[in-house]
Structures are given as structure tokens and as C-alpha cells.
Amino acid sequence: MYKIIASRMIVPNMHILTIEAPVIARQVQAGQFIILRAEEEGERIPLSVSDWDRARGTITTIFMNIGSTTSRLSQLASGSFIPTVVGPLGNASEIEHFGTVLLIGGCYGIGSLYPVARAMKEKGNRVLVVIEARSSYLFFWEDRYRVLVDKLLHITRDGSKGLKGHIGRIPEILTALDEPVHRVLINGCTFCLKRGSDATRELGIKTVVDLNPIMIDGTGMCGVCRVSVGGMTKFACVQGPEFDGHEVDWAELAQRRKSYMAEEVIPLRTSKCEEHAHQSEEVS
């Protein structure tokens, strides 16, 4: 059993959970994830690790409250216990001295991007961060980013902060920057990853995405997380979750993620971005 140390809504519909898991806290690195079950009858769901405290033996994750498991998770009070937390799973983010990196986080991805920004900074990169949400009240951890990174930019669907629109505006941001960017890295919902990758393709900037397919065991045993990357089938849980965004077969991934929608157990890490984007495109 794993103890919930802290649990609260961080912005509407977005939850932050800190769990006592000392062995995982000792090992985890930027870009890795855990799999947990909220209760004995529960599903196993993957969640990116957004922060950790090695000394206190805790890990922190941020998720959107959208499926049955996440809504149950969000109702758990501090001090309660959950039966399964396993990790750290997946490969760590590729962190090197690249030069200037542009990190983009949407929705819960604002959380999981944070350790990547920290590690990139530690390696001496110039780190530019773009965070993206429907409206300014959905941003979180801005203060943490502000003290960490070289530049923090915003995109909101409603224009309440920063650029108006969605991740499709990345090329404009890149042009306005007036400095070369050596690598782009995106965390967020599938829509965000895809649109971001589309936007950088023509610019020829290497773009790394943190994929989020459905998973069960997270160790390469079931293969439900398979994705086509560069024409090859990969298991995201053990060969990812980071892949080259220009090589991913997005249509297939989007379809595979929808396979259990009908069962109402909407897989985690879905957001309404796509819908909202269409709406905002229709009005504009």
C-alpha cells in the first residue's frame, strides 16, 4: 500500500497528488512515469511523474480529472492508501547540452514538463518554456518555472494571457524569438503533441514528444501501447515514452487511444483540447 501524502485540486479539473514511494523517488528521472491503481478493483493507469523529493521519499503527479480512475483518485484524501504504484517506468528523457531548447507543456503537461526543464537547465541549456491552456486561470506552477527557466511564454485559447490560440502558433513564437532553437520537446495531450509536431516539421527542428497511449502493465508485456514510429511498431512503455514527433503515426495513435471510449472508462491523459481548438477555429 502506498500512502497519499497530499492531494488537492491545483486548478479546475486538474489534480496534484503526492505519494510516498521511496524506492521510486530514489530512482526516478525526468520523462519517466508510474502506473497506479486507485483501489483493489481498479484499472492500472499510467501517469507522468511531475516532481519528486528523494530525501522525503515522495513523488508527485498531476492529472486531469476525466475518467473513472482519475475521478476516484482525486477524491482520495491525504493519509489514505492506494494499492499499486509501480515505477519508475519508461526511459528517461534524453537530456544533453543541446544549446537552446524550447519546451512546450499543455494541460497536465505543464506539470510533467517541469523535471525536464530542470534537467535541461542543469545540463547548461538555454531553456525557453511555452505553457498552453484554455484560459489563464488554468495555468499552474508559473512561479516555479519563472525562477528556473530563461523565458516563459503563454498561449491561451481565449487570449486571456499571452498569445491567443493554440499550439499551432508555435512557428510565430519561434520566428519572434530571433534566436536559433536546437530542439523542441512537447508534453501534453495527443492533440497538442501532434499539432506541435506538425508546426515544427517544416522548420526542420528536431521535436521530441512524450507519448501517452493506453497501457496496462507498463513493462512491455501486453503490447497495448504499441505505436508506429518511422514505420516501425514500438512499445511506448519500454521503448518510449519519448519519440521523434515527426515520425509518429498520429492518426493511428489517436484511433488506438479512443478504443475504449465507448466503455466510459476514458483513458487518462485525454483532454478536450481538440474540441476546444475546433471551436476556436470556427469562431476565428
Place this chain on the structure above:
Amino acid sequence: MTEKKVLDLIRREMPKQPPEVRKFNFNEVAFGYSEELAVEEAKRCIQCKKAHCVQNCPVEIDIPAFIQCVADRNFAEGIRIIKQKNCLPAICGRVCPQEDQCEKVCTLVKKEGQLAIGRIERFLADWEARQGHVDMPEIPEWTGKKVAVIGGGPAGLTVAGDLILRGHKVTIFEALHKLGGVLVYGIPEFRLPKAIVNREVDYLKSLGVEVYTDFVVGKTQTMDSLLEEYDAAFVGSGAGLPWFMEIPGENLNGVYSANEYLTRLNLMKGYLFPTYHTPIKAHKRVAVVGGGNVAMDCARSALRLGAESRIVYRRSREELPARMEEIENAEEEGVIFDFLTLPLRYNGDASGWVKEMIVQKMELGEPDASGRRRPVPIEGSEVAVPVDAVVCAIGNSPNPLIGSTTPGLLLGKKGNIEADEETGKTSRDKIWAGGDVVTGAATVILAMGAGRKAANSIHEYLMGGDGE
């Protein structure tokens, strides 16, 4: 023995749920022998002086001795004899391929009346469970040594059971949230009720075996860092990496690996959705590709979930690698068999779900390396079979997580860990391995046999020998 007994060559059948009933439920298919049937069957044993059955048992159970106990109605002694050599009798009595092991060489097999050793073993284990009291063996004083066991499948459980009884401290590290390996995530409830696996696991825990679930060795901690704490380690991590055929359309929705299909169903109890929260689709027409036990389990599960279910196999019935009993069960229940049929590709609908499989008919040609006749395609025989789900059950290889994070651990071509057949020793000091991770997908009893040998070798090493 002076009087010569008349040979009774009639194997007593085990009562089962009738096929038209069981194909709609997940309850165990076979009920097991009644006391009377077990005793009758046991009395057929001729108590061979040179018992071939024992020689062909990977864990060398004293078969004639426990059979005699049943004939004498001394059930308590019977189960005690089995447990001296086999810590998982209720499981082995159900899923071991006895027809390839003890029963294959039973003296009575020549007259086709081989004793139903597995059924009697199962009877004894179930009899003991019904008594509600399990005899606890004595645990010797702690030797001061600690052993890490990686993987909680049959191989790991055997090593843990053997070593704890010799006074070592044992810790099992298991990636999933439950112990049992394939016994809990793969083999379905109707063939092996999970309550039975849990009972055997609880027994091991009650002996003092320490268990860490949710612990992926190679990720949560590496082998080398575990070995800073433990005097020896046994790797029994199984063959859990699913193969796909690498044909077009395999990533369509509705195409599963057998592991995914069975894990949703068994480990996550998808057949009890929504009481349990992991969904499994109620498909209408399911095709299972493959012909082994795994394929039979998938096809029979699909049937129970309400689908028309078919096995698609590229050779003929004779070559099916599954146990005969399971093939017959599947046939009785109405699974359709498409023999000499090879899937070429899958076509999907507009929303990315599989809607048909294109297959090619085969015919048997010359024998191949395995001695089985090689299936050769018949040109122009392609047909489309409408399906809404495909389960790929063509095999598994060992998961590379441990191999790739343990420097110096010698691996074979298919990613299996190289280990000595007699001792389980690997190329690395202090590391032993056994079961499917060494042999590739095999059987429960072979995994247990490998565990037994490794446990002996580890014990010797810990007590100051060289483990040879």
C-alpha cells in the same frame, strides 16, 4: 505380492460442466474427482518397482507412494508426500501436461490405461484445502543468508519455497501487483481458479517469504544494486514479451496480443466489468491466431464473452501444440478451427477498427527442421474472413528489461538468459535463472523443475560449496 491382480485399464473420467453450460460461464470446467472416483482410480496403480512415472516427473514426486495412500484412503499422508517435492499441487494437478510427463511413461500406457496421476494429485490438494487446516512444516533457524527471487511465477515460487525451508531469508520481487506470473495473468479462471493460486501464494507467505509486488527489477532497482543487499539472486522473470506477425493492419483497434487479452480478463478481471474497472470489449467475431495452450485459452475466453470464436492455425490438427484435453474442450464448446490457414493482413473500418482478416490457405509439404510437415501456401487461395477482433497468440520471448540492465549476464539469441541446465547458474556470479526466461515459453512444471535445481545449487553455494 503373491496374488496377481486383474488389470483395470479404464481411466476414470473427471466430471465436468457440460459444454453447453460452461461455454457461458467462467467457472472451472472440471469439478475434480469425488473421493470414490479418486480411490477407484488409485487402486488401478500396479505399484511398479521401477516406477517410470517418477523418473519423468521434473520434480520427482514419489508418485506410487502417494497413489497408494489414496487407495488406502490415507489422504493426509498422500498430500504430505506430494508436498515434499511439489509446493503447488493444486496448480500442477490442473495445468501440468501429465500426458507428456508422468502419464506418458506409466507402465499402463502400453495398454492405453495410463493412470490419471494429475487428477489424483488435484484431488489430494483440493481435499487438503477442504480440511481448512494446512500442516505447517518446521522452518529451520536462519542461516544468516538472504536470497532475492525476481518474478513470482512458478519458477520463482518454487525457489522461494525450497530456500525458506532451508533456513534462508527469501524476498520475491514481482513487477505486477499480484504473485503467480502466468498463473494469474494468463491462464483463465475456468481452467485455474485464481483462489487456488492465491491460496498457494498465501501458504508461501505464511512460511515467511517476504514479497514486494509493484517492483520492476531493472527499473525500480537494478540486479546489481539488489546484490549489494542479497547473497544470491534467482531470475524467474518468464517469457512475457509478445510476438506479433508483423503483417499489415496489426495496429488496428481490436487486434490484441494474447497477453493483453488475457491480462485484461484474468489479472484485471475484465469479465467482471464494471465491478472491476478494466474493460474488455464484447466482440462478436473473434479470430485467435496460433495453436498452443495460449491460443486455446484466448478462444475459449472469447466464447465465454459471447463471441463466435475461431482458431486460425497454419498447420493441421495433428500439429496443434496445445494439450489434447484443451483442444477437445475447445471443440466441445464450439470453437471453430480453421486449419491450414495463414493470416496475411487485416483491414479496418473508417474508425480504425479491424473488420476483416485476409487469409491464405496452406497445404502440408515436406517435413521441416522440427520434423513437422511444413505448411506451404496455395496460390490464389486468399479469402476475407469478417472479424471484429483478432488475438495474436503466436508466442512470446523473454522481456529484455533485466538482461539489458545487468552487465555481464550472457543472453541467447532470442533474449533468453543463458543458464546451466543442471544448476541454473548464469554467467554472472551470484545470479541463477530458470523457467521460461531461460527456455522460452514452456510449461509450469518445467519452470518448477528448473527452480528446484537452482534452489539446490543456491543452497549449496550459500552453505560454502561452489554450487555445482
